[in-house]
Amino acid sequence: MNLAPVMPGPPRRFKRGVHPPHRKYTAADPIQRYVPKNEVLIPMAQHIGVACSPVVKPRQDVKIGDVVGDVDAFVAAPVHASINGKTGAGTVCLLPAGRRVPAIPIKPVDDVEPVPESFFEEYLRGSWDDAEPDQYDPEEICQRIRSAGLVGLGGATFPTYVKLKRNPERPVDTVLLNGAECEPYLTADHRLMVESPDAIIVGLQLAMRSSGAERGIICIENNKPDAIDSMRKAAAGRPGIEVAVCQSTYPMGGERQLIPAVLGRTVPSAPKGLPLDVGVVVVNVATAHSIARAVVRGQPLTHRVVCVTGHGVSRPGNWLVPIGTSFEDLIEACGGVTDEAVKVLAGGPMMGPAIPHLKVPVVKGTGGITVMADDETAHRREGPCIRCGRCIDYCPLYLSPTKIAHAVKHRDYELANEYDMNACCECGCCAYVCPAEIPLAQYIRAGKVRWRMIQTQRKNG
DSSP states (O other), rough: OOOOOOOOOOOOOOOOOOOOOOOOOOTTOOOEEOOOOOOOEEESSSSSSOEEEEEEEOOOOEEETEEEEEOOOOOOOOOOSSSSSSOOOOEEEEESSSOOEEEEEEEEOTTTTTSOOOHHHHHHHHOOOOOOOSSHHHHHHHHHHTTTTTTTTTTOOOOOOHHHHOTTTOOOEEEHHHHHOOOOTTHHHHHHHOHHHHHHHHHHHHHHHHHSSSEEEEEEEOHHHHHHHHHHHTTTTTTTTEEEEOOOOOOSSSSHHHHHHHHHHOOOOOOTOGGGGGGGEEEEEEHHHHHHHHHOOOOOSSSEEEEEETTEEEEEEEEEEEOOOBBBHHHHHHTTTTHHHHHEEEEETTOOBBBTTOOOOOOOOOOOEEEEGGGSOOOOOOOOOOOOOHHHHHHOOOHHHHHHHHHTTOOOHHHHHHTTTTGGOOOOOHHHHHTTOOOOHHHHHHHHHHHHHHHHHHTTT
16 A cells, blocks of 8 residues: 655545534633542443443542453453542443443542642643653553553544554554544544643554554644644654644544545445555544553543533633543533523534433543533424435435435334445534434434344344
C-alpha cells in the first residue's frame, strides 16, 4: 500500500454527509477540575463485550485505580475505582444508552481527599520527556492496556487492547488518530489536544508500536485551528507521524468516512468489514492519551474529560471527571440547569440519546452532556414519506434509510436486514435532512435492537 506522506492541500473530505451548525461554545474553555462530593457509581458493563463481575466487598476501602470489577474474557475490560473512598452494597444503575447493569457505589470518606489536586495537574500537565515508547514489547503494551481497562473513548467503547493486538493475517500499516470531534457542541477532545498534546503523541507512538504500523496520522477538522497547531508542534521531529486537516463535515469522525477521506481506502461494508481489512487502526485522541498514561505511568482509566454544554446549562465547560460521577452532580457543578432546559442528552445532538433522569453515571464512553434549551430543540411532527430521496443522497454509507425504517415500522425485520440495516452507523444524517421529519435513525436503531433479540431467540431455540 502507498505510505507516501499526506500532502498539503485542501482539507480532506468524504462524499455525502451534512453540515449542521458547529455550536462549539466551549472550544476556548480550559479543562477544569471536578471535585466529587457525593458517591460515584461504577457500572460493571462500560464496554462492548462480556460484563465484569465485582471483585470487592461492601464497606471495603479502595483507592483510585483499584480494580473493582473484572472478567476472564477476551473482549472485555476491567473497571477501577475512580475516587478514594469506601464501597457500598452492589446495586443496579441505568447506563446513558438505556441499559440497566450491576454497579458498585463508592463513597468519599471524611479523612481522605477523593481525588488529590496533584492528580489533575499530572493528568493534563505532566511531562512526557522521559517516555520511550520503543522500549515496550508489543505484547506488553497490550497487556498494560488491558489491565488499565482502556476502551474506545470516542463512544464505541470497544476494548482497546483487542484492536491493537497484532494479527499476522491482517497487518496494519497506518494508525489514524481521530481528533475530528465532528459532533456539534462537543469540545472535550479539542481541549485535550490543546492542553495535553505530548501525552497524545506518546499514546499514538505506543499504538503504532503495538499494532506494527509504520505511520501515524492525526486527523483534525479545520474548525479547530488551535488544536491543529498544538498537535503539529507536538508531532514535530517524530518519525512517521503527521497531521492531516479534514473538512468539517458530519460525520467525519466515523472511521468509514475518515479512512477514505485521509487515505483513499474503502472499508468493506459493516458489520463484517473492519478498518483492519485495509491495513488501518483508528484510535480516538482521548484513547491515545489514556494509552500513554496506562503504559508509561501504570495508571488505569479512572477519569475522562467531559464537555457539559448547551443553552440549558448555566455555565458550560470542559471537566476532568471521575468515571461514575452522576450527570446531576456534574451539571450542578456547572451552575445547574436553566429555566429554559427541556432535554438532557448523553453526548451531542446528532447521536446522543436523551436520558430519563439525571442519576445516570458518566461512563468510559461519555464525552459530553448536552443540556438543550427550548430554542435549540426541534419540535417535530412526523409526516408521511414524500419519496424525495434526500436521506439516500446524504447517507455517508450509501444506504436507503427510508426503506429500512419502513420495514421496521411494519415489523418486517428480515426485510430491514436485507436492506443492510446493521451497516447503519446511526449518525442521524437521514433524520436531519428529512423534510417529512421522520425520525429515521431512531427507527433503524430500534430495528437493530429488535433484530438482535430475534437472533438471540433463534440461537437459544
